[in-house]
Amino acid sequence: xxxxxxxxxxxxxxxxxxxxxxxxxxxxxxxxxxxxxxxxxxxxxxxxxxxxxxxxxxxxxxxxxxxxxxxxxxxxxxxxxxxxxxxxxxxxxxxxxxxxxxxxxxxxxxxxxxxxxxxxxxxxxxxxxxxxxxxxxxxxxxxxxxxxxxxxxxxxxxxxxxxxxxxxxxxxxxxxxxxxxxxxxxxxxxxxxxxxxxxxxxxxxxxxxxxxxxxxxxxxxxxxxxxxxxxxxxxxxxxxxxxxxxxxxxxxxxxxxxxxxxxxxxxxxxxxxxxxxxxxxxxxxxxxxxxxxxxxxxxxxxxxxxxxxxxxxxxxxxxxxxxxxxxxxxxxxxxxxxxxxxxxxxxxxxxxxxxxxxxxxxxxxxxxxxxxxxxxxxxxxxxxxxxxxxxxxxxxxxxxxxxxxxxxxxxxxxxxxxxxxxxxxxxxxxxxxxxxxxxxxxxxxxxxxxxxxxxxxxxxxxxxxxxxxxxxxxxx
Amino acid sequence: xxxxxxxxxxxxxxxxxxxxxxxxxxxxxxxxxxxxxxxxxxxxxxxxxxxxxxxxxxxxxxxxxxxxxxxxxxxxxxxxxxxxxxxxxxxxxxxxxxxxxxxxxxxxxxxxxxxxxxxxxxxxxxxxxxxxxxxxxxxxxxxxxxxxxxxxxxxxxxxxxxxxxxxxxxxxxxxxxxxxxxxxxxxxxxxxxxxxxxxxxxxxxxxxxxxxxxxxxxxxxxxxxxxxxxxxxxxxxxxxxxxxxxxxxxxxxxxxxxxxxxxxxxxxxxxxxxxxxxxxxxxxxxxxxxxxxxxxxxxxxxxxxxxxxxxxxxxxxxxxxxxxxxxxxxxxxxxxxxxxxxxxxxxxxxxxxxxxxxxxxxxxxxxxxxxxxxxxxxxxxxxxxxxxxxxxxxxxxxxxxxxxxxxxxxxxxxxxxxxxxxxxxxxxxxxxxxxxxxxxxxxxxxxxxxxxxxxxxxxxxxxxxxxxxxxxxxxxxxxxxxxxx
Ligand SMILES: [Zn+2]
Numbered sequence: 001x002x003x004x005x006x007x008x009x010x011x012x013x014x015x016x017x018x019x020x021x022x023x024x025x026x027x028x029x030x031x032x033x034x035x036x037x038x039x040x041x042x043x044x045x046x047x048x049x050x051x052x053x054x055x056x057x058x059x060x061x062x063x064x065x066x067x068x069x070x071x072x073x074x075x076x077x078x079x080x081x082x083x084x085x086x087x088x089x090x091x092x093x094x095x096x097x098x099x100x101x102x103x104x105x106x107x108x109x110x111x112x113x114x115x116x117x118x119x120x121x122x123x124x125x126x127x128x129x130x131x132x133x134x135x136x137x138x139x140x141x142x143x144x145x146x147x148x149x150x151x152x153x154x155x156x157x158x159x160x161x162x163x164x165x166x167x168x169x170x171x172x173x174x175x176x177x178x179x180x181x182x183x184x185x186x187x188x189x190x191x192x193x194x195x196x197x198x199x200x201x202x203x204x205x206x207x208x209x210x211x212x213x214x215x216x217x218x219x220x221x222x223x224x225x226x227x228x229x230x231x232x233x234x235x236x237x238x239x240x241x242x243x244x245x246x247x248x249x250x251x252x253x254x255x256x257x258x259x260x261x262x263x264x265x266x267x268x269x270x271x272x273x274x275x276x277x278x279x280x281x282x283x284x285x286x287x288x289x290x291x292x293x294x295x296x297x298x299x300x301x302x303x304x305x306x307x308x309x310x311x312x313x314x315x316x317x318x319x320x321x322x323x324x325x326x327x328x329x330x331x332x333x334x335x336x337x338x339x340x341x342x343x344x345x346x347x348x349x350x351x352x353x354x355x356x357x358x359x360x361x362x363x364x365x366x367x368x369x370x371x372x373x374x375x376x377x378x379x380x381x382x383x384x385x386x387x388x389x390x391x392x393x394x395x396x397x398x399x400x401x402x403x404x405x406x407x408x409x410x411x412x413x414x415x416x417x418x419x420x421x422x423x424x425x426x427x428x429x430x431x432x433x434x435x436x437x438x439x440x441x442x443x444x445x446x447x448x449x450x451x452x453x454x455x456x457x458x459x460x461x462x463x464x465x466x467x468x469x470x471x472x473x474x475x476x
Numbered sequence: 477x478x479x480x481x482x483x484x485x486x487x488x489x490x491x492x493x494x495x496x497x498x499x500x501x502x503x504x505x506x507x508x509x510x511x512x513x514x515x516x517x518x519x520x521x522x523x524x525x526x527x528x529x530x531x532x533x534x535x536x537x538x539x540x541x542x543x544x545x546x547x548x549x550x551x552x553x554x555x556x557x558x559x560x561x562x563x564x565x566x567x568x569x570x571x572x573x574x575x576x577x578x579x580x581x582x583x584x585x586x587x588x589x590x591x592x593x594x595x596x597x598x599x600x601x602x603x604x605x606x607x608x609x610x611x612x613x614x615x616x617x618x619x620x621x622x623x624x625x626x627x628x629x630x631x632x633x634x635x636x637x638x639x640x641x642x643x644x645x646x647x648x649x650x651x652x653x654x655x656x657x658x659x660x661x662x663x664x665x666x667x668x669x670x671x672x673x674x675x676x677x678x679x680x681x682x683x684x685x686x687x688x689x690x691x692x693x694x695x696x697x698x699x700x701x702x703x704x705x706x707x708x709x710x711x712x713x714x715x716x717x718x719x720x721x722x723x724x725x726x727x728x729x730x731x732x733x734x735x736x737x738x739x740x741x742x743x744x745x746x747x748x749x750x751x752x753x754x755x756x757x758x759x760x761x762x763x764x765x766x767x768x769x770x771x772x773x774x775x776x777x778x779x780x781x782x783x784x785x786x787x788x789x790x791x792x793x794x795x796x797x798x799x800x801x802x803x804x805x806x807x808x809x810x811x812x813x814x815x816x817x818x819x820x821x822x823x824x825x826x827x828x829x830x831x832x833x834x835x836x837x838x839x840x841x842x843x844x845x846x847x848x849x850x851x852x853x854x855x856x857x858x859x860x861x862x863x864x865x866x867x868x869x870x871x872x873x874x875x876x877x878x879x880x881x882x883x884x885x886x887x888x889x890x891x892x893x894x895x896x897x898x899x900x901x902x903x904x905x906x907x908x909x910x911x912x913x914x915x916x917x918x919x920x921x922x923x924x925x926x927x928x929x930x931x932x933x934x935x936x937x938x939x940x941x942x943x944x945x946x947x948x949x950x951x952x953x954x955x956x957x958x959x960x961x
Binding site: 039042043044045046047048049050051078080082084087088089090141268270271272275276277278 | 557558564566571574576577578580675676677678679680682683684710711712713714790791793794796797798799800802803804814818838841842843846850
């Protein structure tokens with residue numbers, strides 16, 4: 001039997017506000033345990049939450065960037081469950097009245113645009129972290145993360161393959177980072193994803209029973225976990241079994257998922273409106289203000305790069321996948337005025353160096369100014385492309401400007417005609433046989449003379465100039 | 477008269493005239509406490525040393541001529557408001573060792589106004605009760621009859637004022653917890669508009685209903701206390717951003733031409749005949765003051781109790797989830813795993829009434845029941861609010877009994893929660909509607925038990941309540957008695 005896969009994703013993104021969602025504590029990652037806490041985020045008796053308006057604005061940005069309709073009024077609800085990392089015994093989240101709904105984004109699927117629906121985006125607070133003592137039956141609670149703002153982005157079950165799911169995640173990730181509202185760090189948990197997966201016989205309208213997958217902390221893991229889950233479900237059905245509704249935990253090390261809890265064991269979260277918080281009213285003026293603050297989004301930037309810089313779609317895609325990279329590229333173009341050359345150098349050498357070192361473009365030792373200078377030097381004929389290829393690893397290693405490296409290595413191209421003519425004359429005089437053959441019609445020998453010229457100048461001669469001069473001199 | 481028997485405004489006069497000092501007033505309060513506290517049990521914790529230090533500082537300020545509204549006035553705090561560095565138990569075993577690292581906003585305000593804190597007053601556990609019998613620290617007794625309950629949940633705050641163990645006190649009112657004990661103990665008690673007084677630092681019972689308010693010996697003191705307590709607080713999202721009037725300006729003003737609504741649904745069968753008689757008499761006094769009494773209808777009154785006993789426990793079941801033994805308060809020492817720790821901590825940490833309400837509330841919010849219970853209750857709550865909005869078209873103020881009966885005997889209703897819940901039948905609608913209400917003494921039964929009349933007004937109209945209560949107090953000429961202890 002042929003099956004169709006149905007995937008919906010829930011993404012949790014930590015927002016980059018300076019302070020937590022309901023108190024003034026810092027959201028910085030990595031402080032000493034419980035150093036970023038106060039009575040409010042510790043959930044001590046008698047304290048009350050006060051909403052950080054920045055959180056709403058960040059969430060509005062994501063809503064607008066994903067074509068969601070922002071509700072005129074939304075409110076917070078309590079999600080009740082017991083766990084030691086949840087200090088109040090409930091999480092303040094949104095339930096019946098989310099911030100925004102009915103959004104969508106497009107994916108490139110087999111060369112066509114596929115629309116993926118976004119059910120809703122809502123705001124909520126993060127929980128703390130448990131640390132278990134390996135040697136004693138003791139656990140510790142670190143509440144630094146408790147109260148850090150999150151948005152949950154829920155998709156429609158519109159994805160039909162693990163690669164579509166991975167693609168969707170990358171698009172969301174890209175938008176969040178472009179908006180500068182989330183650092184997108186999956187290892188540190190600033191961008192997390194749960195998946196709802198089901199299969200159904202090709203052509204069937206009704207959805208199959210779905211399993212929820214948790215704990216996939218990289219794009220690669222998401223794809224692997226989904227592929228595993230689909231195989232698991234297909235195998236079950238083909239063996240005459242049934243998929244049960246359950247939550248499964250992905251174990252990256254062993255490459256399998258294990259059942260965490262069944263539908264019967266699922267929590268009853270007893271959602272109800274949080275009486276400590278008032279509804280958030282969003283008027284058109286506020287939405288417009290946020291809309292005006294939106295930066296250029298990846299898709300628009302891609303199109304602009306293709307149009308304005310005349311670079312191929314593929315190049316534009318690579319260069320805009322990371323906002324910082326696109327900014328680096330644009331800076332180089334602005335300084336040297338050569339978009340295609342800039343694209344070649346950035347996508348070729350610069351990205352290769354960075355990938356080898358797993359280094360972020362923001363920490364690239366070759367500054368945009370240095371790269372632009374190098375391109376300009378080539379254009380001006382001061383160095384050859386070949387020389388540039390030779391010095392760019394040094395620029396990356398040392399962080400020095402191309403001029404500095406050229407100077408240190410004594411690499412400046414010989415563009416002085418008089419000097420070159422002297423060298424070429426010597427070559428012609430000491431190779432009378434070859435000269436005679438060349439003049440006799442063996443034009444292939446031209447390369448021999450160029451090679452000799454380069455050798456004599458240790459590669460510093462301007463190749464174009466050498467060509468021109470040689471042609472003239474050999475012609476006699 | 478002893479100093480501890482005087483009102484805030486009487487003591488202020490004496491302080492200003494140099495006739496007495498804050499230390500003397502505080503000492504007289506503690507002498508009284510030494511004499512009667514064992515029998516009444518108004519307090520969970522006394523703060524004598526702290527109080528005497530605060531009084532000495534007050535005297536320094538008085539000497540410098542820096543006299544604030546409550547300078548040198550001994551005030552009792554219900555043990556539900558957080559006090560920095562001082563244990564705050566909420567009447568519960570689960571918080572018996574909880575020391576807040578912060579002050580409630582009202583505590584800050586009172587301290588800034590010069591108040592001297594006498595102690596933390598006894599209360600029903602987590603304010604869940606109408607008799608102060610559910611306190612982990614034992615019951616408080618009614619000073620007018622030690623065999624009887626003082627009302628609740630702010631029983632200790634009421635008795636401390638009634639027995640002159642302080643000059644005024646702070647309580648909290650979720651369904652009548654200020655007004656009902658005020659009536660049963662013969663003192664003035666005001667529940668302000670929801671959001672008028674900050675809830676920051678008030679340990680939550682039912683967040684959409686809880687409100688802090690004062691207990692005082694007369695209406696003028698109530699106005700003085702409200703001047704200190706009321707106001708917007710950035711630490712509370714539901715705090716009301718509105719100008720606070722000088723409540724003292726409403727004292728002594730007449731109520732000529734006011735329309736007083738008498739809701740027919742409040743004069744039900746089962747109301748005690750002596751209470752009924754006292755209320756009829758109060759109506760007469762109001763009319764003599766120039767008020768015109770009109771019958772009104774609050775048609776959804778019969779649903780108030782049911783709505784309250786869904787919404788309040790539902791919110792409580794969530795509010796009390798944080799008492800899990802992880803961060804603060806009591807934790808069982810006998811658990812092998814997390815689940816057992818939770819279960820035993822909460823089983824031994826909470827009393828029976830609290831556990832009953834957590835279970836009711838958990839049930840009311842459960843999947844499949846939410847719409848029928850919490851959802852429906854919220855809808856009816858909106859209708860109850862609307863009842864009052866309609867009423868304000870016909871009258872300025874509403875007059876009702878505060879309680880259906882005078883104080884009942886200790887233990888009389890502990891086995892019958894439904895009977896106990898009925899003692900709040902006249903006070904609950906106020907909290908559901910978020911409006912202010914005041915209870916003023918309106919006489920004594922033949923057995924010498926105090927009774928109270930309740931006035932209700934629209935949103936933020938505490939001024940009106942103070943005006944009519946002060947007019948009533950002045951004209952009713954209720955006999956000045958003190959409990960014989
Ligand atoms: Zn905090």
